[in-house]
Amino acid sequence: MSLVTFFGCLLVAYGPILSIFFLYIGQNAQYVLLMVSSAFFCLIALLISSVIWYFAKAAQSIHPASIAYSITVQEIFRWFFFLLLRHSEAGLNVVSANPQSPFNQSTFSFVTGYGYALTTTLVSYISLLVESIGPGVIMCPSCPQATTFFISAVTTTLFSLLHIIWMMIAFEGFSNIRKPAGAARVIWVIVSHFGASYATLLNGSETIKYGCVYAIIVCVVILSISISLVAYSLKSRFKLAHISHPHSS
């Protein structure tokens, strides 16, 4: 019954994505548009990475190298989208539900992050998911009891959450880039992106036993740290808002 595997992996990989879309983003047209644009930017980033991969024939099987230039391109495009958003922020705010809200930027960065998450997860996992419909499986080299489909699904779902959070942190960092706090945020995003991606190399390692567990732990740790960063900045913004507008309802 390989369809069972298919649905299981589908839900594991795309559970958060589906629920966020249907319960949050899909209910607001502005968010959908924003999401599509950021997804498009991510797609361009991936396209450029693939072109580089195609031409860099010597490095095609050296995965660390591919990860390096891929992440670099994605981060650059993150910055491009931030620039684009900054130009259009005024207009976006006017059309938004609550134009004065200080949390608009967080919302926009959340939605942007979701666009990135959608593209990367779709592009990376769909082909593997489709193969899981058939009766055959590939076992994960570092965790031979689990299938590649399942471990990849877990990695995918973690990365979807990570991309959303990274975008929120990155936007905060880009808007305060001259301050050390802002720069630190940007650096955190880049470093943790590299860290999480290189950690997934452990999934495929045949020498490190339970490499897939280590990879998942690394990703979860990075996710937790990032979420607490975001929570902290949201709280401070909230406090700021309440100090300046004590009578807001």
Next chain:
Amino acid sequence: MCLCLFPFFLLKIAEDIGSSLYPYIYTNLNNWPCVRLLNATNTIGCHAPKTGSGVLYHVKSQNQMDDFVAGQFGSSDTYGIVLGYNLLTRDNINALQSTGRVNGLIVLLREAMNQNDFQNLHSPEENCPNCQFGLYADDDDPYNWNPQGQNLLESEFEIPIFGINPVNKISTQIYNFVMKTVEYNEEKGYDNYPLQAVDFELFMWAAMNSETCLRRGWCEAIGGLSVYSTPSVDIQADDKKTIVMLTAGMDSRSLFHDLTNGAGHDVSGLVGILAAAEALSRVDTTNLPKHILYTAFSAESWGYAGSQRFVQDISQPFTCTNESRAVTCPYGSNAPCTNPCVRTLDFKRINFDQIDSIIELGSISMTTNGEYWAHVDDIKTSESLVASLQQQQNTINSNASIFSIHPAYEDNVQRKLPPGSSTMSFLKQKQNIPAVVITDFQKELGSLYNSDLDDTLKGLDLSSICQLATTTAKTTYLQAQGNTSVAEQITANCTLVESLMDCLVSNFSCSFMQNYFNVSGITRISHYSSIFSFRNPQPQLLPRFVFTFLADVTSRSSPTLSSCATIQDCNQGEYCIKKQCVQTFTNYHDAYGTGLKYDESSGKVLIIDSTKSTWTESTWNTPVFRTFLVTSKTQQAIELVVGVLWTVISIVTVFYGKRYFKKTFKIE
């Protein structure tokens, strides 16, 4: 190399740009399947649309088989069973099919079997093969020629059956791979997942019966090309000379058509008459009072298609209508007649009523103590022919080995002609022709009759074949002439017999074959007659060889005596054999069931007589069997449960998160 990483860029292995993951999960294996055949009433063989997956399990003994059938092995999983040919019995197959836990069979053939598995073999044929098309179809109590026959060849199977025989490089690779996966499962103890599994796809397009599938275009008539030849190049139907016939069957039958060999039955008989023809070519046979005719019939296993059609065509008048056709005649504008389209009209020069006697060589390679048996239909008619054979046998100086011919009715039981005798087709038309069929069995067809294991020269008695060929040649000469002194000089070439057997059974690219064809790289050829193409009838390798060989031994040199490289270098009506232009009376003749008729005006094949052979073969998609890893059902269920839980958690989180943010931060 693991592919379970990097959700950042396309998951591809460097060398396989644009390819899918399929080759890393599944291994497709090239294979030899059992296919679906149809006749006037039903279908036989295998048909299976895509099956589910089954864990590979090698059953090595009958005890293991019984345990499996009884359910004492394995959980409720489905299994793909690997077994040796000796375990492929009627009872086992029925039992396996009825368990409902078998998705297909992979059968190990000769080179893949253990030595001790060869002890208890049974013929897969039915008790009286082709008897409903033979001379004794209307007999009340026909003799049971194959009492231990498993009746597999005429059965319809619900599960797909594939065969493995490591006879060449690819099949050896496949065999090694399958054995490796089976051992992997064994080491894991069949309950320690992941395990290697197999699934099959063996889709046959035809269904129901020949008439239906021919109408729908999903099947083709089974047939081939028979060869007939005579040293009397100027034979005519009205030259008042009678004909002595030497005949043998040219095709064989078994469960796996790509591997059909039939070394004993019937290649040995064919080799016998080829050697006899060669022996007779060394004396003058053109000025004898009677003609000698050599015939090798194709598609005999399929209701005597070749011999019956030949008899039909030479005994009925031929009318050429030259009406319009649906498809152009494949023999081009030089064809003597375009409707019905025929290659040559030479068969009209053979007068059926002039056939004076028939000697047929059947399975002649597995003698006990060099004994051969002469079967006849009617003792009175044919006993003089048997006596002549015995007389010639006595003249052979056989100090090398014992050799004898006995009448099969020596024990006062008249079993009449055995199945597989092309002679029956002639006697059906005219029962009082003296005719003898010589075989190496007296009472039973034997355990290798139509078996896939009849493919070895080991244990075959080649020197007796040689002596039988000599005896047959001498008898034939005497039947045609009556001059005993000349008959003394006729001896078959025993090296020729060995070469022929070797070439036709094991290695078609042997050095002997290079005299006739420039062929390399072909070792085993299939002796299944395959399908008959009406649009472009090309002779298969075996008929082509028989044609060339007989043309060579019955030829007379061209009056212009030119050497040649191809047939184009010779005059019209001549052939280029062994680089010489020669004249010969050797031809092909169409062989397909006489219950079928090719309607030239519509281009379709119709059934005209369902009591005669109407065999067709289904068209099929590429048969696939592939191996892959599978996980246990428990693990799959866990994956699903985890997925559902995770999705529920995320839905709940998003829902409450929205509410919290709305309340606290006043964000929508």
